Amino acid sequence: MSLHPGLADGPVYLDYNATTPADPRVVEAMLPHLTHYFGNPSSGHSYAGEPHAALAWARSQVAGFVGAASSEIVFTASGSEADLLALRGAVLGSGRPHPHVITQATEHPAILATCRSLERLHGTRVTVLPVDGEGLVSPADLAAALDRDTVLVSVMAANNETGALQPIPELAALTRAHGALFHCDAAQAAGKVPLDVNALGVDLLTLVGHKMYAPKGAAALYVRQGVRLEPVVYGGGQERGLRAGTENVALAVALGAAAQLAAGDLTDGAPGRLRVLRDELHGRLAAALPGRVYLNGPAVRRLPNTLNLRVDGVDGNQLLDAAPQLAASTGSACHSGTPTPSPVLTAMGLDAGRALGAVRLSLGRWTTPEDITTAAGALIAAASAS
Numbered sequence: 232m233s234l235h236p237g238l239a240d241g242p243v244y245l246d247y248n249a250t251t252p253a254d255p256r257v258v259e260a261m262l263p264h265l266t267h268y269f270g271n272p273s274s275g276h277s278y279a280g281e282p283h284a285a286l287a288w289a290r291s292q293v294a295g296f297v298g299a300a301s302s303e304i305v306f307t308a309s310g311s312e313a314d315l316l317a318l319r320g321a322v323l324g325s326g327r328p329h330p331h332v333i334t335q336a337t338e339h340p341a342i343l344a345t346c347r348s349l350e351r352l353h354g355t356r357v358t359v360l361p362v363d364g365e366g367l368v369s370p371a372d373l374a375a376a377l378d379r380d381t382v383l384v385s386v387m388a389a390n391n392e393t394g395a396l397q398p399i400p401e402l403a404a405l406t407r408a409h410g411a412l413f414h415c416d417a418a419q420a421a422g423k424v425p426l427d428v429n430a431l432g433v434d435l436l437t438l439v440g441h442k443m444y445a446p447k448g449a450a451a452l453y454v455r456q457g458v459r460l461e462p463v464v465y466g467g468g469q470e471r472g473l474r475a476g477t478e479n480v481a482l483a484v485a486l487g488a489a490a491q492l493a494a495g496d497l498t499d500g501a502p503g504r505l506r507v508l509r510d511e512l513h514g515r516l517a518a519a520l521p522g523r524v525y526l527n528g529p530a531v532r533r534l535p536n537t538l539n540l541r542v543d544g545v546d547g548n549q550l551l552d553a554a555p556q557l558a559a560s561t562g563s564a565c566h567s568g569t570p571t572p573s574p575v576l577t578a579m580g581l582d583a584g585r586a587l588g589a590v591r592l593s594l595g596r597w598t599t600p601e602d603i604t605t606a607a608g609a610l611i612a613a614a615s616a617s
Contacts, residue, residue, distance in 0.1 A: 235597045243602045243609075245559045247595030248391050248419060248537060253485070254444035254596070260488040261446075264481035271477055273469070282480045289480075289487030293451050296490035297417075297436060298427035305452045305470045306483050310418045310439035311341035312463065313452035314385075316473060317414040317435040318345045320460030321383040322355055331380040335360040335368045336578035337395075339416055342385050356380065365529040366395040366579045374405050381411045388420035388431075392562045392575045392591055393528030394537025396424065403432035412458060418442050422493030423502055423534045434458050438490075440482070444596060445489035449482040496596070505594045506535035508603050512592060513538055515607035520614055527576060527589055536595060541588035542614045546570075550590055553613035557606050562589045 235252045238244050244252075264285060270278030272286050287301070294301045307313040322330045332349060334342055336359055349355035358376045360368050368386060377384075384406040389396050403413040414435035417426055422443040428436055435458065440449030454460060454473070466475025496502075517524045523543040539562070542550060547561035548570060562573025572586035581589075592606070 234599075238597055242556050242558045243606050245557060245592045245594060245598070245602070245606055247598075248394075248442070248591065248593035249560055250441045250447070251444045251595055252597070253441075253446045254489065254492060256492060257445050257485050257488045261481040261485040264484055268480070272480060273467075273477070282478075285484050286478055286480050289483040292487035293438065293490045294453075296421075296426070296494050297438070297453055298429050299453050300456065302471070303428075303453055303456055305454055305473050306478060306486070307450045307452055307463075307470075307474055308448050308479070308482075310339075310416065310437050310442075310450045312474075313437040313439075313450050314339070314341040314414075314416055315345050316452050316460060316463040317437065317454075318342065318383065318385060319349065320463060320473065321412050321414070321435070321458075322349055322353060323461035324459040325382040327380060327382055329354070329356065329380045330382045331356045331358065331378060333358045333360065333373065333376050333381060333384045335386055335397075336362050337366050337390055337392075337575045338385065338387055339391060339418070342387070342416060346385075362578055364580050365532070366390055366393050366575065367529070367532070368397055368402065370398060370401045370405060373402055377405065377409045377411065381406075381409060383412045383414060385414040385416070388415050388417040388426070389424070389534050389537075390528070390575060391419045392573060392589075393539045393579075394419070394534035394593075395528045396420070396532045396534065399431050399433065403434075407432060407434070419534065422489075422496060423505075423536055425497055428453055428455070438486070440486045440489055443489045443493050445485040446482065448479070449486040449489075451486060501596070502535040505598065508598055508600065509536060509538050509592075509594055511600075512603045512607055513540065515603070516540070516542075516610060516614075519607075519611040523614070525585075527579070527581070536593055536598075538592040538594075539589055540592070541585060541590065542610075542617075543588070545588060545614050545617045547588050547590045549617065550588075550610065550613050553616065554606075554609035556609040559593075559606075560591045562586065562591060 418439035
């Protein structure tokens with residue numbers, strides 16, 4: 232595959248977990264629906280025909296990607312909105328007077344902030360489970376936290392910083408045996424590892440387009456047939472009445488095309504190719520900086536494209552600043568000039584100094600062996616000079 236045009240003249244891009252370039256094939260699929268096929272898919276005349284059919288086809292593509300029925304896919308404008316629909320929808324839809332929600336400490340802020348809003352606005356009791364040193368939830372901890380008021384458990388498939396893969400089938404089985412719903416934010420996992428809602432045993436699952444080579448603004452929530460949710464947007468009854476508003480057909484088409492391409496990547500062995508490149512990068516750094524390179528998160532149970540590490544004695548932001556040939560991320564945020572350690576790494580037990588040393592290197596569809604050579608050289612030079 233030729234290099235993506237947006238990557239041709241810039242630094243080596245190793246920030247695919249933050250966002251992905253839209254695949255030109257995805258853009259090509261959606262363009263007619265930004266120009267020629269402009270009709271409202273709910274209208275009763277001929278201008279609605281092509282948009283209506285395209286929306287249905289996109290829904291079937293997304294459904295097929297995760298082993299669902301087309302009727303179980305609800306299009307949204309972002310993963311955060313899909314998470315909101317899942318959590319708020321399940322809590323308010325339960326009709327329970329004292330609802331209880333369980334999540335875990337390294338969840339995406341979209342989940343944790345929604346849980347705090349449910350506490351504040353709707354009197355929901357929230358339990359946040361701890362994680363171990365690899366960022367994984369213990370099924371025993373979940374079993375102990377479930378009680379008669381639990382309506383929903385939400386645990387992500389893969390962590391966006393470390394790539395840690397949670398034991399979703401086991402957690403979901405415990406939850407559903409208890410009579411509660413299980414939601415999984417699969418934004419980072421989609422297209423990198425196989426996802427099947429029936430094999431996972433989930434009731435709700437979030438997918439995000441811009442993590443899988445579609446434009447930003449395209450996302451979806453899988454809602455198992457029979458699950459009752461309170462709508463996130465009220466109005467005309469679109470998306471099974473859960474998310475009103477005239478559908479954005481172009482973005483739905485983009486998500487459908489991206490899902491189909493991602494399914495092809497999984498079949499064609501793309502995750503294995505990325506794993507080899509990721510491990511090559513890690514190996515080069517470890518060999519050049521002996522005793523100074525430490526992996527954050529699981530060595531095995533993680534996404535094939537994700538490498539989160541720290542170099543002893545070097546701040547992550549300073550390391551990347553000294554390697555302008557590379558575009559990557561740290562897990563820290565900077566507020567008023569003072570870096571704050573990643574909450575994910577802090578929850579895993581890393582002290583502030585080690586957490587601030589973290590660098591996340593995430594590979595993707597257009598990462599080449601030459602990119603790995605360039606990135607390794609830049610990071611080794613930056614670390615050696617510090």
